[in-house]
Amino acid sequence: MINFPVPYPDEIIYSTIARYGVHFGITSPKQLLDDIYGDRKVVATIDLPNRFSLISAHLQDSKRDNGSKFDIDTLIYEHTLFPLFAPFVPEDRRIKCRAWMKASSKGAIHLMLGIAASRIKVRNHLRYCPICIQEQISIYGEPYWKRIWQVAGIDHCPLHGLLLTAQVPNKTQHRHQFFPAMPSYCPIQPQSIAPAF
Ligand SMILES: [Zn+2]
Numbered sequence: 001m002i003n004f005p006v007p008y009p010d011e012i013i014y015s016t017i018a019r020y021g022v023h024f025g026i027t028s029p030k031q032l033l034d035d036i037y038g039d040r041k042v043v044a045t046i047d048l049p050n051r052f053s054l055i056s057a058h059l060q061d062s063k064r065d066n067g068s069k070f071d072i073d074t075l076i077y078e079h080t081l082f083p084l085f086a087p088f089v090p091e092d093r094r095i096k097c098r099a100w101m102k103a104s105s106k107g108a109i110h111l112m113l114g115i116a117a118s119r120i121k122v123r124n125h126l127r128y129c130p131i132c133i134q135e136q137i138s139i140y141g142e143p144y145w146k147r148i149w150q151v152a153g154i155d156h157c158p159l160h161g162l163l164l165t166a167q168v169p170n171k172t173q174h175r176h177q178f179f180p181a182m183p184s185y186c187p188i189q190p191q192s193i194a195p196a197f
Pocket of ligand 1: 129157158
């Protein structure tokens, strides 16, 4: 049993896993995968991760809460990009995708949802709003990756300005590594102000 952190509002679960690593001083990506999944082959996925049965169990164990807050569907709908794709696929496929996210999809979910909803694209790079990051640190004591920052087509923080691309190492060489939204990856830089509507 591990002490898994509670996800923050609109936090992607990738980010919660990265924070777990920070909380417990885990610097080895392999050890992080061992702790969370018991499997070193899991790919660090931003948009549509899977094995939510394990994440849900970690949360329910850690918080001794068997209520709906940490059930698998709530986690999928509140902490992944699945709800963006869901309206574009029929119910039977949605059920199948949720089943994959609960267990393991080995890429099938990206194929199915990518084909079905090609107009929604997910960015390859993590993005952030530097002012939101500073606010998170003052409110929560730590930063996290928000889901809305990762949606293609949304290029501005609704409050502050243009989103910036995080300085996280190339994903293809670090497929199994979860990077936290720390200042070293999210430098505080000026951002263009959002255009007036
Ligand atoms: Zn912001």
